[in-house]
Amino acid sequence: MHVSLSALEKALRLVDDLAETDDPADFGERALPGLDRLIRCDSLTYNEIGPAPSRVVTCAYPADLVTPATLTVFAAYVHEHPLVTHYRVTGDGSPVKISDFLSRERFHRLGLYAEFFRHLPVEHQLAVGLPSPDTRVVGIALNRSSGDFTEADRDLIGVLRAPLTTALARAEGRHRARQALTVSAGSQRADLTGRELQILELVALGRTNSSIAHTLEVSPRTVAKHLEHIYRKLDVSSRAAAVYRATDPSDPLTGPQ
Numbered sequence: 076m077h078v079s080l081s082a083l084e085k086a087l088r089l090v091d092d093l094a095e096t097d098d099p100a101d102f103g104e105r106a107l108p109g110l111d112r113l114i115r116c117d118s119l120t121y122n123e124i125g126p127a128p129s130r131v132v133t134c135a136y137p138a139d140l141v142t143p144a145t146l147t148v149f150a151a152y153v154h155e156h157p158l159v160t161h162y163r164v165t166g167d168g169s170p171v172k173i174s175d176f177l178s179r180e181r182f183h184r185l186g187l188y189a190e191f192f193r194h195l196p197v198e199h200q201l202a203v204g205l206p207s208p209d210t211r212v213v214g215i216a217l218n219r220s221s222g223d224f225t226e227a228d229r230d231l232i233g234v235l236r237a238p239l240t241t242a243l244a245r246a247e248g249r250h251r252a253r254q255a256l257t258v259s260a261g262s263q264r265a266d267l268t269g270r271e272l273q274i275l276e277l278v279a280l281g282r283t284n285s286s287i288a289h290t291l292e293v294s295p296r297t298v299a300k301h302l303e304h305i306y307r308k309l310d311v312s313s314r315a316a317a318v319y320r321a322t323d324p325s326d327p328l329t330g331p332q
Contacts, residue, residue: 103134168204
């Protein structure tokens with residue numbers, strides 16, 4: 076593995092930043108600039124492809140890299156993309172480059188290149204796949220107009236795949252928890268105050284008492300006291316049980332009646 080100490084230090088800062096992502100819709104916007112600082116690129120994209128043949132969702136850096144019109148062109152030719160095909164067939168999200176599969180001449184003969192990549196321009200691409208709960212292909216692509224990516228670049232993005240996967244899964248879990256708690260907050264069946272619901276939401280997002288206190292500009296002791304009231308009202312004795320009780324639709328305390 077060819078990863079320098081300075082690169083690993085930058086990678087740790089990126090991982091720390093991604094740990095604060097609460098919404099999967101924000102994942103690409105937070106991850107791509109950090110990756111750009113780690114690995115020299117001309118552009119990067121976070122992509123969700125499928126399950127419908129023409130469905131492509133992309134977050135780009137720089138943000139104006141892809142327009143709705145060019146994204147439609149990409150969707151029309153995405154079946155030619157060697158890396159998307161590789162991930163779809165193998166399910167292996169390890170980092171791969173276009174040059175692993177095609178010579179530059181063969182790449183240039185693709186309609187995908189002539190109609191899409193040539194205009195960006197993208198001559199070299201390194202991508203890493205992220206797990207998906209369905210048949211979507213989810214991943215991050217790093218692009219260059221000259222000079223292919225090195226094995227050190229591949230190693231570094233490979234090291235980052237696990238924390239990227241964890242950060243995306245955590246963001247999706249926090250988003251689901253927030254949605255469930257919003258329903259609970261609307262029903263008011265748990266007899267929690269607005270501040271108690273706010274704290275419970277932050278608990279569901281994985282925040283510590285100190286982190287919650289900093290967010291709400293109160294003391295950790297005040298947060299702990301609110302949690303005591305929450306536990307008593309929900310008839311539980313732990314953070315996890317409180318979140319479960321507040322978000323479980325089948326629970327008689329918060330579910331439909």
